[in-house]
Amino acid sequence: MMVSKDEYYQALVERHGIDNQKKFDKATVAICGLGGLGSNVAICLARVGIGRLILIDFDKVDVTNLHRQQYKISQVGMAKVDALRENLLEINPFITVETYRVKMDESNSIELIKDADIVCEAFDKPECKSMLTDIVFTNFKDKYLVSASGMAGFKSANDIVTKKLTSHFYISGDGVSDVNEGIGLVSSRVMTCAGHEAHMIIRLLIGENNP
């Protein structure tokens, strides 16, 4: 069944209200890393109708990603940016999805995130999380950064929280559950953390600054 752009938009407006939806329409969010966090955050934001998503990841979909990341078995081997773009546009074809298949570093990050109102850190390595924090706040004092730390393992999903560290810096997670300590990543707990990040982004876009 074909759904028109107007019908789709009306359905969003009914849930979110026209004022909020207009804020979502003109928002740009950059998602840095498209693993368990980034792929789930992107799906939340596409469903809400965020006007422009910038997806950044260098990697390909691997069979070991399927237990928690929003890809399909038919997409194994595809670039994550291409696979996720395809999945997002199947959910909401009326948003703009920009993709960059690169590994973010000190030299290319400024250009990649410069248009974003909000930057979502969704990397897996602590060094990358730290690097992105440094780049955002060294170069863009007015951007919001929503980051994540600590979501591995089977511990309670209720330990995942979002903290506001500065006026523009938020971190979701339990702060301690490290994948490098031999505890694996479990879809539901990673998704909980991604939900926290996505929800904070959505709240910031409607002008709510508290987690």
Next chain:
Amino acid sequence: MVAINGKDYAAAGKNLSSVLTEMKYDFRTIAVEINEEIVSKQFYEETILNDGDVVEVVSFVGGG
């Protein structure tokens, strides 16, 4: 006194870089805020801690 992650330290007058090194933080995996402002890594060396500063050191852990 300087509050670092909720504990008081006699760190006033010292530079941030040396305090973080003494506390054995790995600079590659942290973010530091002083009085609710993130400090860029390039300024760790020249940032002198003042009496009454509130410092939070975030140690990122892996997974995503």
